[in-house]
Amino acid sequence: MKFTLSWLRDHLDTNASPQEIADKLTAIGLEVEGVTNPAEALAPFRVARVLTADKHPQADKLQVLSVDTGDGGPVQVVCGAPNARAGMLGVFGPPGAYVPGTDMTLKVAAIRGVESRGMMCSVRELQLGEEHDGIIELAADAPVGAAFAEYAGLGDPVFDVNVTPNRPDAMGVNGIARDLAAAGLGTLKPRPVAEIASGFDNPVPIRVEDGSGCAAFAGRLIRGVRNGPSPDWLQQRLKAVGLRPISALVDITNFFSIDAARPLHVYDVKKLRGGITARRGRRGERFLALNDKEYDATPDDCVIADDSGAIGLGGVIGGESTGVDDGTTDVLLECAWFAPEVIAATGRRHQIITDARARFERGVDPLAIAPMVEAATAMIQQLCGGDASQVTFATTKAWADVIAERTVPFRSARVEALAGIDLPEAEQHATLDRLGFRITGNGVVPPSWRSDIDGEADIVEEVARIHGYDNVPSTPLPRAMGVAQPTATRSQIVERRLRRTAAARGLDEAVTWSFISEKEAAAFGGGEWRLANPISEEMKVMRPSLLPGLIAAAQRNLNRGATSVRLFEIGRRYLGEREHPTAAFLMVGDARARHWQTGKARDFSAFDAKAEAVSLLEAAGAPVANLQVFPDAGPTWHPGRSATLRLGPKTILAAFGELHPRLVREHDAPGGCVAGEIYLDAIPAQRASGRARAAYAPPPLQAITRDFAFVVPDGVSADAVIRAMRGADKNAITDVRVFDRYQPDGGELSLAFEVTLQPGDKSFTEEQIAEMSRRIVAAAEKLGARLRS
Incomplete structure (x- = not known):
């Protein structure tokens, strides 16, 4: 939501500075983003007069201008604008000035052999509009040498406020002014609306159908209007907040959308076929919208229709067929109320984002229909002329419920209980009164523009935010005497260990959205949890995996020049009927830095992913010594370069490896990335013991190692051989690891293992070592391996 300081002062009598206003808005819950x-950006630019305009000696489309900038003698400027001529007044940018529309800093330069010491600017170059056919041409009485921004009245600060979805009233300047006045930063200016005298009935039939999503529709015919460019003051206001002026009639509707959070619409009556009906869409209805795109209406949409069919999506966007233009003489003004949930669903379904949708889906003031019709009619007559008819007001059965007065129970003591603020009841009531609430014997009646007020806590929030969250005292919680008892749960402790371990291993933590698109969810088995009211079409499914978010985050980092990305996240997957705590990681890029000691950088491999998965499982308390590696982790993963870590064939603790090439291709994932997911809820809980940790008991005798080299048949994994060798003597063998792999071209695979033997209370004899070696070889031979000679 953007507005200018002068626009705010139309509603608020205040002398506060822009910074004071910004600070107060943020303090009362309306975060100012900028x-x-x-x-300030246009400070170097000056009003200048073109003294002479001569043809460029080396270019037919260029002219060499002599320009009076009001500062010393004439300045030579090379210009290609067709409207540049002697005697005209324009805007001059000197060397050193930054031109925002071209992202360029001016300097003295030779253009086709002729020196140019500055620039005569166009509207688009100064980001004041889209016109670029020629340079700006000012009025003949513009003072030469004056600052252009001051002359053009551009010194009007623009506020950009991030309005939360629960504040429909703050989508209008009047609502923001009301909040500031309630917070003591000025006085709200009354703006009475006079009823327009009407001499004839509205000849355009208007009807709304029950269940259409439109509960009320007010329409008024204004005939004999003249639709042309809107006045400069209106165009400047719209440009300042990022809207493009179109015509007087359209600009008026846009003005009230920003000024009073009330979207309006106008129809060219001569283009209508019959009357207006608000109803549900019908299959096969297609119309061209004002954004030059065609849309197919659905039975779930609220459409505005005439006898020809749908001519717009109610509350979202109008149709081109009935749009006003310079030839419009008779116009129908619309002011309606649409159900927020219908508007939100329609906008998402058709992927249309408009100012009207943003306001209707939050919930506009239903009681403002009549005054807004009168105010808009008055402005139309003031700027375009015309005679107004009586207002036709059509409603449905649901309208009575929409405008019904609601009383919310409220106890003043709840302000201290919920917000920690001790305020006298009279002060609480005064705050609510300034915000438009009415105190009754049964509670509080919210104003019609605050449809978000639902319960007592909402009333407390209003009192607290106007009082100031920064004024809430810091009160420590009571604490019992003695040593505090531990409060962290097992899952919280596990997650803390995982974070420390992942960070220590060089991974950076990412926090990504829990909502993803249907396409992303389908690649990871499909989403089972769907949002009834998603933020957008791209965020409508609760994630079945943490990897989509990490993939997107990694790609953003690579796009910004990162050469190695190592990310992890601890969060929840949403499958079945519950949430599943999960840790995930993703690595892509250089696996090691380029350095004279480390040699050439390499890509990450599935073995890197396995190392991370095992380390994280160990930090989470999993019995890693008992883990088994099962190949092929599923359709998400590369069929030959992935695996799962399990406790037995059914209990899967983790999946790791390279992503499936199809997934990488279809979802624009970074090439060469490896990843893994740790399923924390599958890790068996450790048995409780009376001690916090086992007593430190180092072995009294030195361990010994023995090396074994086996020729291993195809289909037998190194992990299977390791497990078999460890099982030869579970008490004496404490570790088995692969330290060498050799396979000549076309030859058999040879693996070399180092076995660690740990004696207990006395050293091993040669006979005992020989016996254990024999059992180790026998265990490997059961898998088909043979001792290499």
């Missing part, structure tokens, strides 16, 4: 002043 305050910009166009005059």
Whole structure:
């Protein structure tokens, strides 16, 4: 939501500075994302007069201008604008000035052999509009040498406020002014609306159908209008907040959308076929919208239709067929109320984002229909002329419920209980009164523009935010005497260990959205949890995996120049009827840095992913010594370069490896990335013991190692051989690891293993070592391996 300081002062009598206003807005819950002043960016630019305009000696389409900037003698400027001529007044940018529309800093330069010491600017180059056919031409009385921003009245700070979805009233300047006045930063200016005298009935039939999503529709015919460009003050206001002026009639509707959070619409009556009906869409209805795109209406949409069919999506976007233009003389003004849930669903379904949708889906003031019709009619008559008819007001059965007065129970003591603020009841009531609430014997009646107020806690929030969250005292919680008892759960402790371990291993933590698109979810088995009211079509499914978010985050980092990305996230997957705590990681890029000691960088491999998965499982308390590696982790993973880590054939603790090439291709994932997921809820809980940790008991005798080299048949994994060798003597053998792999071209695979033997209370004899070696070889031979000679 953007507005200018002068626009705010139309509603609020205040002398506060822009910074004071921004600070107060943020303090009362309306976060200000930025305050910009166009005059600051355009400070170097001056009003200048073209003294002479001569043909460029080396270019037919260029002219060499002599320009009076009001500062010393004439300045030579090379210009290609067709409207540049002697005697005209324009806007001059000197060397050193930054031109925002071209992202260029001016300097003295030779253009086709002729020196140019500055630039005569167009509207688009100064980001004041889209016109670029020629340079800006000012009025003949513009003062030469004056600052252009000051002359053009551009020194009007623009506020950009991030309005939360529960504040429909703050989508209008009047609602923001009301909040500031309630917070003591000025006085709200009354703006009475006079009823327009009407001399004839509205000849356009208007009807709304029950269940259409439109509960009320007010329409008024204004005939004999003249639709042309809107006045400069209106165009400047719309441009300042990022809207493009179109025509007087359209600009008026856009004005009230920003000014009063009330979207309006106008129809060219001569283009209508019959009357207006608000109803549900019908299959096969297709119309061209004002954004030059065609849409197919559905039975779930609320459409505005005439006898020819749908001519717009109610509350979202109008149709081109009935749009006003310079030839419009008779116009139908629409002011309606649409059900927020219908508007939100329609906008998402058709992927249309408009200012009207943003306001209707939050919930506009239903009682503002009549005054807004009168205010808009008055402005139309003021700027375009015309005679107004009586207002036709059509409603459905649901309208009575929409405008019904609601009383919310409220106890003043709840302000201290919920917000920690001790305020006298009279002060609480005064705050609510300034916000438009009415105190009754049964509670509080919210104003019609606050449809978000639902319960007592909402009332407390209003009192607290106007009082100021920064004024809430810091009160420590009571604490019992003695040593505090541990409060962290097992899952919280596990997640903390995982975070520390992952960070220590060089992974960076990422926090990604829990909502993903249907396409992303389908690649990971499909989403089972769907949002009834998603933020957008791309965020409508609760994630079945943490990897889509990490893939997107890794790609963003690579796009910004990162050469090695190592990310992890601890969060929840949403499958079945519950949430599943999960840890995931993703690595892509250089597996090691380029350095004279480490040699050439390499890509990450599935073995790197396995190392991370095992380390994280160990940190989570999993019995890693008992883990078994099962190849092929499923359709998400590369069929030959992935695996799962399990406790037995059914209990899967983790999956790791390279992503499936199809997934990488279809979802634009980074090439060469490896990843893994740790299923924390599958890790068996450790048995409780009376000690916090086992006592440190180092072995009294030195361990010994023995090396074995086996020729291993195809289909037998190194992990299977390791497990067999460990099982030869579970008490004495404490570790088995592969330290060498050899396979000549076309030859058999040879694996070399180092076995660690740990004696207990006395050293091993030669006979005992020989016996254990024999059992180790026998265990490997049961798998088909043979001792290499």
